[in-house]
Amino acid sequence: MELTQYSAYELSTMVGKGDIYPVDIAAAYLKRIAALDKNIHAFVHCDPEAVLKKAEKIKTGRLRGVPIAIKDNFCVKGQPTTCGSKILKDFRPPYNATVIEKLEQEGAIILGKVNMDEFAFGSSCETSAYGPTHNPWDITRAPGGSSGGSAAAVAARFAPWALGSDTGGSIRQPASLCGVVGLKPTYGRVSRYGLIAFASSLDQIGPLTLDVRDAALLSSVISGYDPKDSTSVNIPVPDYLQLLGENVKGLKIGIPKEYFITGIEDGVKNAVMQAIEVFRKLGAQIEEINLPHTEYAVATYYIVAPSEASSNLARFDGVQYGLRVTKGEKVSDSGLIDMYMKTRGEGFGQEALRRIILGTYSLSSGYYDAYYLKALKVRTKIGEDFKKAFARVDCIMTPTSPTGAFKLGERTDDPLAMYLSDIFTISANLAGIPALSIPCGFTPENLPVGLQILGKPFDEQTLFNAAHAYQQSTNWHRRKPAMAQK
Amino acid sequence: MTYEPVIGLEVHVQMDTRSKAFCGCGTVFGMPANTQVCPVCMGLPGVLPVLNEKFLEYAIRTALALNCTVANYLKFDRKHYFYPDLPKNYQISQYDQPLAGHGRLNIEADAIKKTIRILRVHMEEDAGKLIHTAGGSLVDFNRCGMPLLEIVSEPDINSAAEAYAYLSQLKNILEYLEVSDCDMEKGSLRCDANISLRPAGQTALGIKTEVKNMNSFKGVRDALNYEIGRQEQVLRDGGAITQETRLWNEEQQKTFSMRSKEEAHDYRYFPEPDLVPFTISDETIAAAKQALPELPAVKKTRFMAEYKLSEYDASVISADKYLALYFENTVKQYHMPKIICNWLMGDVMNFINTNQVNIKKLDEVLPVKNLVAMVQLIDNNTISGKIAKEVLAAMLTGGKDAATIIKEKNLGQISDSEALEAIIDEVIREQQKVVEEVKTGKDKALMFLVGQVMQKTRGKANPQIVNTLIKKKLLGNA
Incomplete structure (x- = not known):
């Protein structure tokens, strides 16, 4: 079998036994990328020579020789890090994100940087300044976003797994649309140091993998308190993989009726209902629950996230790094404002500009109370909904996305339609709770459907266990797009 | 009509911690440009701030020394404005819930004692410095992220002398606390003033100007005196004060208009999401108070x-x-x-x-x-x-x-009577006329003789003993 057909766990085991060499794994993936990524455009940066050199040198670590694709908003020392934006076109950070340090310590090989919506603003990977990524299941369709490059790379077997970031669904929605596993951990579980911020109070880093076992393994490696991130939480990280169970007897699963609304595709609804049936058969108790503030989640998110984004993106001004657009060679005092305006005007794409303007408006004096402060209050309500629900149930199951993968270009002119792609995923970010998406079937058009499992804060293990039990008795996660058959 | 100046001072004090407010960089003054920097204080994409505990300790100590009430809830906010010396284009500061408030500082100026109330004390980070050269403007980020404490007084100050006394007293306290070197020339203490005039006896405040760029205590006093005079002249001529920021020009000893209120910023404050708010316990505050010198x-x-x-x-x-x-x-x-x-x-x-x-x-x-x-x-x-x-x-x-x-x-005092007697006898021989006066009871004359002895001994004689010896010799008593 081709090396690119194995899971990351299998690869690490084989390297551990000495059956294969890291450099052979790297070579196999690089070959595949070189041959096929022209159709998918998952990678925005890949330096095969450097990757092979590194793979040859690697000697130790739990993930020794296992390659990984990194979303292009993680700082990797000396490598291009663009966030899918023109404004960071030639930016190479002088430091590594904490998760990158952790991966390298464990011997993982960074294959390259993968595509994303510009600054993670989007649900289709189409707002990238470097062109869209295509869905490996149907290249006329979007892979979802913003971690579309990560999801597509894994689905296409360009990498056994990838890192993504999730602010409102950016790991789970593309995982769902590309038929892979994606986890947004509890806020504070993974250090954000070195992740270029979109919305600091919502962003969280997580894995995109082929199966739950890999998600558990990668989560164990990247999680944990980091003194460089004050929002990371000092709670010990369980060995998720070691603790991985498959017994869901007596597991209490809540089904919120607010998530099965009009607008959800029949194909998606049916697949999710059948998945819930599987859990029932495995011995879980299914209960209907209420999350009454669900309908306000999208509106709340589109105040909180752009507000923080407008602040986080203020630093891209042409002064220190990245793009600088000026009239002449030298920036005089009078030319300073001109430089700011031209640099930001030309450097940011439409969606980025839209969100910066939205956020700037929400934070303006006179509007702050009506928008930002109000949104924070609703956010608290949404969190309370979950707290109440989790007093009764162990986890909650919903669809990840209301639809399967949509056509490229279909929603680019309709921001509201695009924003609704995240209708089921946003609440978990607002509440800070962990949420996992796993493949659970296909639409009539043969497009993957994702099941979302939401859990209590810092209880990722319950999500892994439930999802692992499901994967032990179903085969949806073993289905591959045609382009990845061999 | 006489006018009463109403002045409030905003003082920024750099806390003398070993590392910066939110990263591990050093805080040594006068290092070569951009040698005391890291990704965090340079605001590179992806970095996160972590609060320096020493900064908080110093800030609490200062607030307590200024008789402030320290808040139990510590929260930071972002203050936004675009300038090249501010690499994130926002400053981590405190807005609606400062570290401390309701303080007071007692001063004495022109022999009058009074209490100046402190409105608030809050923590924030400093910006970098622009260096303008013929080839363009350069940024030195060394100062970026230095820990600052902003101490804002109520408008209780009524003269330049009081402002001077307030600053001096504040400096004394900060030095006592060992939290800052308070060197205005190095910029570790900076002062801006809000000033307005009102007819004596009136309670409503007049329109104020903000005066910046004062680089010494004397500069503050001179600038305020100038600004009081300027505003008074405008009012006496029937004019109105424009609400604006004015810069003190040390060389010309004048203030000049910098920007008017219409150009004022909307700082779009909001809670800093990268720093989790936390509680400061009453015990912590009580312990800090206990430990005050x-x-x-x-x-x-x-x-x-x-x-x-x-x-x-x-x-x-x-x-x-x-x-x-x-x-x-x-x-x-x-x-x-x-x-x-x-x-x-x-x-x-x-x-x-x-x-x-x-x-x-x-x-x-x-x-x-x-x-x-x-x-x-x-x-x-x-x-x-x-x-x-x-x-x-x-x-x-x-x-x-x-x-x-x-x-x-050989400076020891001559208390030895024998050694002194020889000199006294010499003086008595030389000053017969004065000796007669002494004998008639003139004290001044006696003092003159003592003086003569002192002169001859180049100040080393013990004047009391000389006095006694002369009296004994001339008057026969002691």
């Missing part, structure tokens, strides 16, 4: 009671922590507080000021035991006060102790 005002009162110093002497000696400590160490070894205070405030301070000696190092220049020994020698009549001045000067410059200097320079 004795502050200048309390020390001054104690010095007056314990050492019977005058109010003026006590305030001068207590204004500087190290001078006060030196004073007490000396008094402990030889209990003549008033005499020791006089020597310190006179000759010692003169020497310190002239030679710009760091007062912290006074004990190295003049060990306490040397000063004690000198005072003892005066007290037991080995040397006179006049000789002591010479001895002290030699001690300050040469570092030798008093006994050695007296011996080397």
Whole structure:
């Protein structure tokens, strides 16, 4: 079998036994990328020579020789890090994100940087300044976003797994649309140091993998308190993989009726209902629950996230790094404002500009109370909904996305339609709770459907266990797009 | 009509921590440009701030020393504006919930004592510095992220002299607390002033201007005096004050308009999501309060009671922590507080000021035991006060102790009657006319003879003994 057909766990085991060499794994993936990524455009940066050199040198670590694709908003020392934006076109950070340090310590090989919506603003990977990524299941369709490059790379077997970031669904929605596993951990579980911020109070880093076992393994490696991130939480990280169970007897699963609304595709609804049936058969108790503030989640998110984004993106001004657009060679005092305006005007794409303007408006004096402060209050309500629900149930199951993968270009002119792609995923970010998406079937058009499992804060293990039990008795996660058959 | 100036001061104090407010970079002053920087204080994409605990400790200490109420909830906010010396284009600061407030500081200006209320004390990070060259403007990020405390007074100050007294008192306290070196020239203490005038007796405030760019305490006083005069002139001419920011120009001794209110920023404050708010327990605050050193005002009162110093002497000696400590160490070894205070405030301070000696190092220049020994020698009549001045000067410059200097320079007082009698007899022979006057009971004449003896001994004679001996010789009594 081709090396690119194995899971990351299998690869690490084989390297551990000495059956294969890291450099052979790297070579196999690089070959595949070189041959096929022209159709998918998952990678925005890949330096095969450097990757092979590194793979040859690697000697130790739990993930020794296992390659990984990194979303292009993680700082990797000396490598291009663009966030899918023109404004960071030639930016190479002088430091590594904490998760990158952790991966390298464990011997993982960074294959390259993968595509994303510009600054993670989007649900289709189409707002990238470097062109869209295509869905490996149907290249006329979007892979979802913003971690579309990560999801597509894994689905296409360009990498056994990838890192993504999730602010409102950016790991789970593309995982769902590309038929892979994606986890947004509890806020504070993974250090954000070195992740270029979109919305600091919502962003969280997580894995995109082929199966739950890999998600558990990668989560164990990247999680944990980091003194460089004050929002990371000092709670010990369980060995998720070691603790991985498959017994869901007596597991209490809540089904919120607010998530099965009009607008959800029949194909998606049916697949999710059948998945819930599987859990029932495995011995879980299914209960209907209420999350009454669900309908306000999208509106709340589109105040909180752009507000923080407008602040986080203020630093891209042409002064220190990245793009600088000026009239002449030298920036005089009078030319300073001109430089700011031209640099930001030309450097940011439409969606980025839209969100910066939205956020700037929400934070303006006179509007702050009506928008930002109000949104924070609703956010608290949404969190309370979950707290109440989790007093009764162990986890909650919903669809990840209301639809399967949509056509490229279909929603680019309709921001509201695009924003609704995240209708089921946003609440978990607002509440800070962990949420996992796993493949659970296909639409009539043969497009993957994702099941979302939401859990209590810092209880990722319950999500892994439930999802692992499901994967032990179903085969949806073993289905591959045609382009990845061999 | 007379006008009353109403002034509020905003003081920024750089806390003297070893690392910056939110990263591990050093805080040494005057390093080459961009050598004290890291991705965090340069605001590179992806970095996160982490609060320096020492910064918080110093901030709480300062707030408590200013009699503030310290909040139990600590939260930071982002303040947004675009400028090249601010790499994130926002400053981490505190907005609606400052660290502390409701404080007060007692001052004395023009012999009037009053209390200035402190509105708020909050923590924030400093910006970098622009360096303008012929080739363009450059940014030095060394100062970026330095820990600052902003101390805002209520508009309780009514003259430039009061503002000066407020700053001096604030500086004394900060130095006592060892939280800042308070050097205005290095920028570790900066002061902006809000100032308006109103007809005396009126309660409503007039329109204010904000004055910036004052680089010394004297600069603050001069700028305020100028601005008071300027505003008064405008009002007397029937004009109106424009609400604006004005810059003090030290060379021209004038303020100039910088920007008007219409151009004021909307800073779009919102809670800093990268720093989790946390609680400061009552126990922490109580412990910090307990650990406060004795502050200048309390020390001054104690010095007056314990050492019977005058109010003026006590305030001068207590204004500087190290001078006060030196004073007490000396008094402990030889209990003549008033005499020791006089020597310190006179000759010692003169020497310190002239030679710009760091007062912290006074004990190295003049060990306490040397000063004690000198005072003892005066007290037991080995040397006179006049000789002591010479001895002290030699001690300050040469570092030798008093006994050695007296011996080397042969300055010991002559108390030996036999040695003195010969000189007295000589004077009596030379001054027959005055001797007659002494015999008729003229005190002035007696003093003249004593003076003559002192002159002949180059001040070394013990004047009391000389006095007694002359009286004995001429009047037959003692």
